Structures are given as C-alpha cells and as structure tokens.
Amino acid sequence: MLKKRDIPRHRRLYEILRKHIVDRVYNEGDLLPSENELCRLYGMTRPTVRQSLAGLAADGYIIKHQGKGSIVHYLPREIGILSVSGTTTAVGDRNLKTKIIVKPVLITWPGDFMFPLNDLERESGCIYMERLRLLDGVPIFYDITYIANINLPRITSRQFEDRSLFRILREHYQIEIKGGEQRIKAINATPKINRFLKMKRGEPVLHLERKMETGTAGLHLYSSIFCNTAKYSIYGRF
Amino acid sequence: MLKKRDIPRHRRLYEILRKHIVDRVYNEGDLLPSENELCRLYGMTRPTVRQSLAGLAADGYIIKHQGKGSIVHYLPREIGILSVSGTTTAVGDRNLKTKIIVKPVLITWPGDFMFPLNDLERESGCIYMERLRLLDGVPIFYDITYIANINLPRITSRQFEDRSLFRILREHYQIEIKGGEQRIKAINATPKINRFLKMKRGEPVLHLERKMETGTAGLHLYSSIFCNTAKYSIYGRF
DNA sequence: AATTTTTACTTGTTAATACAAGTTGAATCA
DNA sequence: TGATTCAACTTGTATTAACAAGTAAAAATT
Incomplete structure (x- = not known):
C-alpha cells in the first residue's frame, strides 16, 4: 500500500x-x-x-x-467507473451488485483492438475481465476490461468485488487510475449483449470505449462498456 | 470585444x-x-x-x-461543440456545413425542461435555435440550443454560421462559454429526428443533454443534441 | 426605512524561491 | 564494447508574498 x-x-x-x-x-x-x-x-x-x-x-x-x-455541488453516484444520472451518492450501495462473468484471465490482445497499443503493452499479453453491473437487480452495464500484463503478478487469482479492480490495482500494485479519453456511440446490440443486459431486440444500447491513464507511464486500462440507458442516463463533465 | x-x-x-x-x-x-x-x-x-x-x-x-x-497529443476535430472521433483537425472545414432549421427565436421555457433553471433564467424567457450539422453532406448532429434572454439584445436578428454562436456571444455580449455537465443516452429516434438525420427507423441515436457554464454567473447555455454515430463516434475526455 | 458607503471578507492572478523526483545522454570505468 | 556513474536537464511539490477583483454585510447617511 x-x-x-x-x-x-x-x-x-x-x-x-x-x-x-x-x-x-x-x-x-x-x-x-x-x-x-x-x-x-x-x-x-x-x-x-x-x-x-x-x-x-x-x-x-x-x-x-x-x-x-x-x-x-452534489454529483450523480458512480457505479463502477461511470456516473449515473438520476441517482445520488446518498443512496448507498445496498441496491448495487456486480456479477463477474469472466474472471481475470490472461489472453493475447484481440487482433483489431479498439485503441492503439504501445510496444510494451502489446508484448506483455492482456489481462481480460467481464463484469455485469446491476442496479436494483436490473443489469445496466456490461463492462469488458483489458490491461497489459505488466508487473501484475497473481492478479488472475485475486478476488474481485464492487469497484475493487481500482482498489486492488492501487493497494497491491501501486497503480493509480486517472482520467483518459472515450468514444461514445449508440448501437443496436448483439444478441449476447441483449441477453446480458436483459433488453429486447431493437432497443438501443450505449457503447463506450475508454482508455484510462495510470500513474505508470505507458500502462493503460481499457474498457468497452455497453449500457442500458433506458432508465438511467450516463452523467459526465466536459 | x-x-x-x-x-x-x-x-x-x-x-x-x-x-x-x-x-x-x-x-x-x-x-x-x-x-x-x-x-x-x-x-x-x-x-x-x-x-x-x-x-x-x-x-x-x-x-x-x-x-x-x-x-x-492531437485530438479529434470539433464540430460545433462536440469532438468527433475518426476525424483530425488537419482536415479543415471544407466538408462541414451547418443548416439553420429554426433561427433564434424568443419562446417561453418548455414546461418540463431538461435541467433545473434558476429564477432569473426562468423569468427571462428563452432564446431557442435548431441547427443541423453535416459532414461530407451527411447530417450527423441535430442540435437544439436554449439560453435565457438575459442581456442579449437583438440576438434574434443576427446572422449565424458555423460555430458562430460562441463567437457572437463572446464578441457581442462578452459571454464566454465554459465546460459543464452532460447526460448521455441511446434512444430510438422520433420520426422527426430520423428525418433530420436521414436515418432509418430502428437505427439507434445518441442523445446528449448539456448544460454549459458561462463566464456570467447564473447564465447557462443548454443543448439537446441528437447524434448519428453510425460512422463517427463522439470523442470525450473524462 | 431606504439608500449609500465602507469594511472585511472571498477567490483570482502573478511573482520569486527552493528542493524533490524522473529522464537522458555524456563521461568514465572495467 | 558494455556497464555504471554523473551532470544537466525535465516536471512535481511546496512555501512566501503581494495585489486585483468580486461579494456580502455592517455602518453611516439621508
């Protein structure tokens, strides 16, 4: 620590x-x-x-x-790494849940990754994880996370819970997650995404692709997040 | 000035x-x-x-x-007040166009406005304007703008062009637009939005609701923007 | 009682200074 | 020739100081 x-x-x-x-x-x-x-x-x-x-x-x-x-000024509450409009931080965590769909596992980087990778990242392999976030029992985010396997020993055997990826990175690996950049679009979801988010075919899904800086130069945390924004918008500042 | x-x-x-x-x-x-x-x-x-x-x-x-x-670090180019992924600032403005759908007009505030208004804003009436932004002849943004009619004499009779709202506010009214907050969601568009953005029924649309600070305390610029993100994502930092 | 002036706060801007910690390339050594 | 050390840069952190500009409330004036 x-x-x-x-x-x-x-x-x-x-x-x-x-x-x-x-x-x-x-x-x-x-x-x-x-x-x-x-x-x-x-x-x-x-x-x-x-x-x-x-x-x-x-x-x-x-x-x-x-x-x-x-x-x-009060801000909407954060769920995972996103702020959700229509909520407040006062509510507490009682109605929040995270399901691990794919535990952190070491893979090779997907061939056509959403952001350019630097040489060190590309050569180090990728830690990959999928999670589902639920609010009041309703899935609202399907979150796919990637980070290069740089100085992250035994990370695939650790336990994960709500928001704990950041904490584990900070406490065990001294990696601080900062801000970054994102791309946003509205898509029609694949059946898989519809299934995870419990949405009907034809309902639109928000897709965010994020590249987050860390305190370690050259190391980034990448996320691809599919959001059901029917009930809660995503809140942000610009 | x-x-x-x-x-x-x-x-x-x-x-x-x-x-x-x-x-x-x-x-x-x-x-x-x-x-x-x-x-x-x-x-x-x-x-x-x-x-x-x-x-x-x-x-x-x-x-x-x-x-x-x-x-x-080069950033994606800005079109109106949004940064568009897949573009660069080097391209220049040649393939950008703005169509004024509704010229600035004084209206009363919509009853259920997307952001809370302060008393001064509510009492001052609303300047309302609709624009369509096109890239390479393709409409990508349908932008509805609201600002309180506070110290904005003759604004409804001014000429507007690309990005000129900010310039007119700055040069003629000493109003500087700053950052602010936004809400983001994916929606199925109304037929009207589909018509403006030339999209097919069932294609998803990105909807941004923005509240921008100005250098004048208590005065905000509000935008509701519908985006066709099929070809170009919206880029942002967080 | 209402208005104006003054005072005492607030944040905003700018300068000067010193040292810590990180990076790079030159110099030195084995 | 390769490795190590050192010097000279870089950004990061923090202090001290002074004045500008905005706000609010108390005090003074009408």
Whole structure:
C-alpha cells in the first residue's frame, strides 16, 4: 500500500474534501471553508489549498465563485467507473451488485483492438475481465476490461468485488487510475449483449470505449462498456 | 470585444500553445518547449506557465511526463461543440456545413425542461435555435440550443454560421462559454429526428443533454443534441 | 426605512524561491 | 564494447508574498 506520506499534500486535501462532500458533511449549496480557513485547518499554504480546490472544481464537486466562496455541488453516484444520472451518492450501495462473468484471465490482445497499443503493452499479453453491473437487480452495464500484463503478478487469482479492480490495482500494485479519453456511440446490440443486459431486440444500447491513464507511464486500462440507458442516463463533465 | 489586456496571462499562453498544437506547429509526439524555455520565450514565471500547461493537459492537448517534457497529443476535430472521433483537425472545414432549421427565436421555457433553471433564467424567457450539422453532406448532429434572454439584445436578428454562436456571444455580449455537465443516452429516434438525420427507423441515436457554464454567473447555455454515430463516434475526455 | 458607503471578507492572478523526483545522454570505468 | 556513474536537464511539490477583483454585510447617511 502507498504510504500516506507519499501522497502529495494537495492530493490528500483533495481526497479529504471530496469525501466530506460525498459523505454529506456539507449540503448542496453550502460554502466550503474559505481558502484561508483551510490553510489554518490543514496547515498548508494557499497555493497548495488552491490546487486541491482547483481539482475539486474541475471534477464538478464545487463551483468556485470569486468573492463569495466555493459552493458545494452534489454529483450523480458512480457505479463502477461511470456516473449515473438520476441517482445520488446518498443512496448507498445496498441496491448495487456486480456479477463477474469472466474472471481475470490472461489472453493475447484481440487482433483489431479498439485503441492503439504501445510496444510494451502489446508484448506483455492482456489481462481480460467481464463484469455485469446491476442496479436494483436490473443489469445496466456490461463492462469488458483489458490491461497489459505488466508487473501484475497473481492478479488472475485475486478476488474481485464492487469497484475493487481500482482498489486492488492501487493497494497491491501501486497503480493509480486517472482520467483518459472515450468514444461514445449508440448501437443496436448483439444478441449476447441483449441477453446480458436483459433488453429486447431493437432497443438501443450505449457503447463506450475508454482508455484510462495510470500513474505508470505507458500502462493503460481499457474498457468497452455497453449500457442500458433506458432508465438511467450516463452523467459526465466536459 | 474583450480587450486583450483583460485576458489573464496564463489563459493567453494557454491559447497560444493550443493554437500551435491545433495548427500543427508541433507534430504528434513532439515535446513542447520546456517550462523554463516558455518562461524565457513569453516573459512569464514558472507558476504562470505551469498553470497554462496544466490546462492544456486537462484538455488533452499534451501529456506531461515528469523529467521528460510535455508531449503533444492531437485530438479529434470539433464540430460545433462536440469532438468527433475518426476525424483530425488537419482536415479543415471544407466538408462541414451547418443548416439553420429554426433561427433564434424568443419562446417561453418548455414546461418540463431538461435541467433545473434558476429564477432569473426562468423569468427571462428563452432564446431557442435548431441547427443541423453535416459532414461530407451527411447530417450527423441535430442540435437544439436554449439560453435565457438575459442581456442579449437583438440576438434574434443576427446572422449565424458555423460555430458562430460562441463567437457572437463572446464578441457581442462578452459571454464566454465554459465546460459543464452532460447526460448521455441511446434512444430510438422520433420520426422527426430520423428525418433530420436521414436515418432509418430502428437505427439507434445518441442523445446528449448539456448544460454549459458561462463566464456570467447564473447564465447557462443548454443543448439537446441528437447524434448519428453510425460512422463517427463522439470523442470525450473524462 | 431606504439608500449609500465602507469594511472585511472571498477567490483570482502573478511573482520569486527552493528542493524533490524522473529522464537522458555524456563521461568514465572495467 | 558494455556497464555504471554523473551532470544537466525535465516536471512535481511546496512555501512566501503581494495585489486585483468580486461579494456580502455592517455602518453611516439621508
């Protein structure tokens, strides 16, 4: 596990404040403590505090208003790596489930992979996994994940649960998942996808292809996600 | 028009470097001048330069690599306010067209608007406009735009062209469009949407609902966009 | 009681400085 | 000739400082 002292201070404050917002220490519309107050509270200087707040603003947790303060903004909850509109983080995890359809397994990269791979990734083989996410018992995401087999010993024998891929990568392999890029389209699903998502033929499916940076240069996490957006839209910022 | 001196220096450097990247002064994979070189070139200090570069990194134009440099990354081209995968900014605008379906007109807000409106927006009436975007003669976006009628005199009598809504807002009304939030879903289109996008019944359509911040507090630009993603995906960063 | 002015906050911008950690290529050594 | 070490770069983190511009509430004025 990463030592606490290895995390930069601006990042640590970011996480503290993010958690306060997500845990509803503040209400929507409240003002966060001012920059000067946060300096005093956390023993940091204003540029460091401002870097944390800039990150929170970029990610949509707060809206900064010059002369007034930083206004708290609630975001739709995250399910796996996607934010789902029509939900709130207050609901908790009770009605969330993840089914592992294909446990992590080592394969060769598909011949026509959705994103270009660098040489190291291509040569290292691919860890492949399929999961289904359910909300209130209804499957909403069919998530296929790929990552190069670089310094990931015994990953195929580990247990996986909700959102645990990120945690396992972080805690056991010191791999931090960051943002990245995505391609989005609406498709008619294959029968297989319809079966997993329990949708009728002809119902449209949202298809996301994502390439996520990691803290390890040259190593990316790739996902192909099929979404049933009939009831819940996908939420994002741009 | 905003005076040049009113734009913060970090923002100006951001725009200079962004334009250099988009205009292909640098090739994909090239290194930008180092932070220290940019300080010397533009007469700024390192924190200011770093703020510009942080913005470029956040928007996907560069990838910063500690100890190495800032690596140039080409992004898919933008058509209206969306980035379209499978295109590059080098193509130019020759095969792009915009058709105005409904000229900007003052209406009352639809009763069940897609985003909550604040009191000022609700009371000010709504400027409404519909456009169709075509690439190579093929309609790919059907874009419906709403903005509150706040300090927008004579906007309904102005001429609109490609991407000109942002320019008119900026140049004539000093309104700067920023990022915001969006909801995404896959839908079966109504016959009207099918007709505009020249799609067959049963072909799926991507539907984006966007709320964009502006530099004017409390004023937002709203868009409902229907996309034909059969040939071109929508590209985004997260 | 209403309006205006002032004060004390807030965030935004910019500069200067120092050291940490990562990368690359030249120099040195075996 | 290949391996190792070192120097000179790069970006990353953090502090200190000063002033600009926006907001809200208290105080003063009418």
